Amino acid sequence: METAAVAMTEIQGRGRAMVAIRPLKGGEIVLRDSPIVLYSALPLQSDDHRDNNGYCSNCFISITQQSQNLSCSTCGSPFCTLDCQSAASATSHTPWACQTLIRLREYFSGNRLPLDLQIQARFIVSAYNLALTSQSKFQTLLSLQGSVPSQSDAVSGSYSDSDSSANFIHSLISSVCPPLPLELGLSLELTKVLLAKDKLNAFGLMEPFSEQREDRSVRAYGIYPVASFFNHDCLPNACRFDYLDAAKPSLANNTDITIRMIHDVPQGREICLSYFPVNLKYRERQKRLRDDYGFVCDCDRCKVEAGWSESEEDGIDMDDDDEDDNDEGNQETTMDEDFDEQMEGEDGDMMKGEDDFPHAYFFLNYMCDRKNCWGTLAPLSPSAAATTGVMECNVCGSFKNLDQLNNMIMNTVDKSFLPTDDDDDEETEEDQHY
Numbered sequence: 001m002e003t004a005a006v007a008m009t010e011i012q013g014r015g016r017a018m019v020a021i022r023p024l025k026g027g028e029i030v031l032r033d034s035p036i037v038l039y040s041a042l043p044l045q046s047d048d049h050r051d052n053n054g055y056c057s058n059c060f061i062s063i064t065q066q067s068q069n070l071s072c073s074t075c076g077s078p079f080c081t082l083d084c085q086s087a088a089s090a091t092s093h094t095p096w097a098c099q100t101l102i103r104l105r106e107y108f109s110g111n112r113l114p115l116d117l118q119i120q121a122r123f124i125v126s127a128y129n130l131a132l133t134s135q136s137k138f139q140t141l142l143s144l145q146g147s148v149p150s151q152s153d154a155v156s157g158s159y160s161d162s163d164s165s166a167n168f169i170h171s172l173i174s175s176v177c178p179p180l181p182l183e184l185g186l187s188l189e190l191t192k193v194l195l196a197k198d199k200l201n202a203f204g205l206m207e208p209f210s211e212q213r214e215d216r217s218v219r220a221y222g223i224y225p226v227a228s229f230f231n232h233d234c235l236p237n238a239c240r241f242d243y244l245d246a247a248k249p250s251l252a253n254n255t256d257i258t259i260r261m262i263h264d265v266p267q268g269r270e271i272c273l274s275y276f277p278v279n280l281k282y283r284e285r286q287k288r289l290r291d292d293y294g295f296v297c298d299c300d301r302c303k304v305e306a307g308w309s310e311s312e313e314d315g316i317d318m319d320d321d322d323e324d325d326n327d328e329g330n331q332e333t334t335m336d337e338d339f340d341e342q343m344e345g346e347d348g349d350m351m352k353g354e355d356d357f358p359h360a361y362f363f364l365n366y367m368c369d370r371k372n373c374w375g376t377l378a379p380l381s382p383s384a385a386a387t388t389g390v391m392e393c394n395v396c397g398s399f400k401n402l403d404q405l406n407n408m409i410m411n412t413v414d415k416s417f418l419p420t421d422d423d424d425d426e427e428t429e430e431d432q433h434y
Ligand SMILES: C[S@@+](CC[C@H](N)C(=O)[O-])C[C@H]1O[C@@H](n2cnc3c(N)ncnc32)[C@H](O)[C@@H]1O
Pocket: 013, 014, 015, 016, 017, 144, 145, 200, 201, 228, 229, 230, 231, 232, 233, 292, 293, 294, 295, 296, 297, 298
């Protein structure tokens, strides 16, 4: 990052938002952010008494890649290095957190309860532990979006479900766990507020991509203080990269995330992420945004797709499973042009005939075509991209150069888009800040 690229501002009807404070180039990294809270997405209910089996309990790197193999002498939680173990003892793995984990594991091993509840319990332990170890980070967490739903909201099923989960988790933590200092002011109300913040702001840090699996599971969740200000758009202009298993240049850097521009945008433009994979259909997107994030999306893509019937929606294929992906193609594509200009400008001819699906340009240029991937492609940093023209997928991590991309476009453009089978999406726990 050279000079500051984005700033937080208020936008009516959208709350806090991030906007470009100068023209931005595709591939620019506009934010690097470190988590204030990081917690495991693995069940507490496990036959293996070691917590986070296979991952460092502090930085969540896969410990098979590390030479040291340490564990907490009290609870057995593994750590990748002595540095991580010492860092955790002052932050995420305090004696209180350690004892609490032991007791929660015992509780959940005797009481088979849904994974969601176990993960929420993990979050509440991490959040209370944050209150113990860093009041400033805890206050930052409290300043993020998310509040206890009002009585009128509580009539909807999802809100009454989340209310009873919060009641359960609060009474569990209060009865099973070692007492916390009274001055922390913990209460049922605070537990509910914290769960609401987690729901709106947590980023899922995923297991590595595999073509064999349609659903990717989450390894850990993180809450990032600045990245939490990016609003959603169903055709985002930026996307998030993380490198959890990357070799660590220094302690805990592997848990940082970066936000990178997908294409150029002018100064003043709001920078948005997609909170879930961009291939989801209109009704599914609207449902998730309403139920999980509490707003009705009226982005340009939703405005177009709102007019589609379900059968029209089913006729859209974003799954390019064709075996001929390596066919030679020679169509030129202009990766650097602003997407909006492509859509609105005189030179957007490629898609102008496609009145019913004008945003096809996005899928052709910025969506990864690997089976079961649905990742977003963003150029490497402008200096590297200028020489190599390479795009990186934020899910499978593969690199594509412009020739490959042109082939992909040639292979896709003559075919109708196949529907995605998102029946399995319910099981995919990756829709928090994709
Ligand atoms: C992660 S926060 C984003 C920052 C948030 N606007 C704030 O003020 O802190 C997610 C919340 O932002 C709001 N939001 C995000 N995208 C939006 C959009 N496209 N339209 C309206 N509200 C949006 C919703 O309230 C959502 O629950």
